[in-house]
Amino acid sequence: MSVDPSTPAGLALIIAAMTVTAYMTRVAGFFLMRFVAVTPRVEAWLKALPLAIMGSILAPIAAHGGPAEYAGFAATIAVFLMRRNDILAALAGMGTVALLRAAFGL
Amino acid sequence: MADTEHASRFTRDGFMRGFMEGIGLLPGMIAFGAVFGVLAEGVGLPVVGATAMSAFVFSGTAQLLAVHSWGAPDLLLATVVAVVAMNARYVLFGAAIQPWMRGVSPWIAYPSLFLLVDPNWATAMRERDAGRHDVAVFIGMGAACMVGWLAGTIAGAGFGGLLGDPRRLGLDFFLPAFFLSLACGFWKGRGDLLPFAIGAAVAFVFDRYVGGSWHVLAGGLAGSLFAAFMPRKPKQEEAAP
Numbered sequence: 001m002s003v004d005p006s007t008p009a010g011l012a013l014i015i016a017a018m019t020v021t022a023y024m025t026r027v028a029g030f031f032l033m034r035f036v037a038v039t040p041r042v043e044a045w046l047k048a049l050p051l052a053i054m055g056s057i058l059a060p061i062a063a064h065g066g067p068a069e070y071a072g073f074a075a076t077i078a079v080f081l082m083r084r085n086d087i088l089a090a091l092a093g094m095g096t097v098a099l100l101r102a103a104f105g106l
Numbered sequence: 107m108a109d110t111e112h113a114s115r116f117t118r119d120g121f122m123r124g125f126m127e128g129i130g131l132l133p134g135m136i137a138f139g140a141v142f143g144v145l146a147e148g149v150g151l152p153v154v155g156a157t158a159m160s161a162f163v164f165s166g167t168a169q170l171l172a173v174h175s176w177g178a179p180d181l182l183l184a185t186v187v188a189v190v191a192m193n194a195r196y197v198l199f200g201a202a203i204q205p206w207m208r209g210v211s212p213w214i215a216y217p218s219l220f221l222l223v224d225p226n227w228a229t230a231m232r233e234r235d236a237g238r239h240d241v242a243v244f245i246g247m248g249a250a251c252m253v254g255w256l257a258g259t260i261a262g263a264g265f266g267g268l269l270g271d272p273r274r275l276g277l278d279f280f281l282p283a284f285f286l287s288l289a290c291g292f293w294k295g296r297g298d299l300l301p302f303a304i305g306a307a308v309a310f311v312f313d314r315y316v317g318g319s320w321h322v323l324a325g326g327l328a329g330s331l332f333a334a335f336m337p338r339k340p341k342q343e344e345a346a347p
Contacts, residue, residue: 003182011155014185018172019162021186025193026222029200030207030215038205045334048301049202050231052329053195054289055302056309056322061282063310072279073286080287087130089290093283094134098276 068104072097114209120242121249124226128250131225134280135251138166139258141277142173144266146259149176153263160259164223164252168192194323198330199227203244206234210241221248224281228288235292300336305329 004010036042062073076093083089139160146156151173163169171188178184199222207215218241226247233243289302309325316324 002179005176005181006150011151014172014182015155015159015162017182018159018168018185018189021189022163022165022168022193023220025190025196026200026219027216029197029202030204030219031200033201033204041334043205044336045330046202046205048298048330048333049198049326050228051289051292051298052301052305052333053198053322053326054285054292055305055329056325057285058282058289059306059310059325060313060321063313069279069282072276072283076283076286077290080290084291086284086287086291087127089287090134090280090284093286094276094280096276097279097283098274101274101276 068097068100071100114207114239114241116210116214116242117240118242120240121246123240124229124243124246124248125250126246127229127243128225128247128254131247131251131284132254134277134284135254136258136261137275137277137280139255139260140262140266141258142166142169143259143262143264145170145173145262147263147266149173151263153260156263157256157259160255161252163189164221164255165189165193166255191320194320195326196222196227198323198326199224203227203230206230206239207241209239214241218245218248221245221252223248223251225251225284228285232288232291301329301333303329304332 003013005014038046061069065073072093075096076089079092080086080089142160143153143156146159146169147153151159159169159172163172168189168191171192172185175181175184175188200219203222221244226244229247230244233239292298305325305328307325308328309321312321312324
């Protein structure tokens with residue numbers, strides 16, 4: 001099926017298909033969990049999910065990164081440990097990366 | 107911890123708390139939205155089309171990939187695949203958030219999941235660990251993210267090019283740094299090292315040899331399932347090497 005995204009109808013169809021798909025990904029896990037009893041094992045699984053996912057998101061970024069990104073990660077951890085503030089730490093990391101890129105063209 | 111024996115709530119104060127916290131994310135969301143807007147405008151999407159896509163799909167990485175494949179012969183399939191690949195992690199997010207929302211009416215839970223994105227999911231997990239169960243915090247932060255995402259999309263699609271190179275400003279690093287600081291907050295001790303490290307290792311392999319964003323799903327499942335099936339030991343043994 002070929003869709004022409006330059007026509008309003010074609011673009012609307014694409015956006016509608018993407019919208020339905022995106023919403024499905026958001027509710028699928030939630031819906032299925034209604035049929036799962038929260039046993040100690042399931043609880044251990046759900047508790048470990050955030051860190052496992054964060055490791056998964058960060059690993060490729062670290063692998064593709066250079067000195068500026070590593071310094072940014074270090075600054076993020078340092079500021080988080082000092083202030084226990086998620087957003088402040090992220091801003092510090094971002095600022096560090098921007099400074100190093102500007103100063104050394106990393 | 108008896109995670110099931112709580113009453114999840116929905117309060118106006120919670121919404122405001124989530125929204126105010128989300129304001130801190132605005133610069134990053136606006137910048138990310140602007141990047142998408144600039145790219146969408148570049149492939150010929152009208153501002154209205156780019157804005158509608160941001161409002162309904164509300165998935166930065168999926169939309170970027172969709173716009174990236176705009177010339178594909180089977181565009182409808184390519185865009186749907188882009189959303190599935192990039193949003194696969196949300197299936198896990200939804201599963202993890204469900205016990206936290208138990209007790210809230212489906213009429214609130216299902217519409218609020220429309221606003222599920224990475225930061226408000228991570229915040230919900232933090233609230234869960236702190237023993238707080240006000241679902242409105244999740245919605246408030248999601249709403250703030252939506253505001254920034256739409257503002258950025260409109261700015262990028264409308265005035266693309268005026269922003270300069272977002273990479274030079276380090277804007278692309280905001281989201282990774284935010285995830286890292288959340289991971290620091292989740293860190294409770296050495297028992298957390300293996301799920302994190304196994305997730306990272308599996309994700310590294312998937313990123314290198316599979317592509318898309320399957321690495322998040324694969325690593326997240328591998329690390330967390332390892333934790334689920336790891337033999338449960340008393341605290342002092344767990345600390346032993």
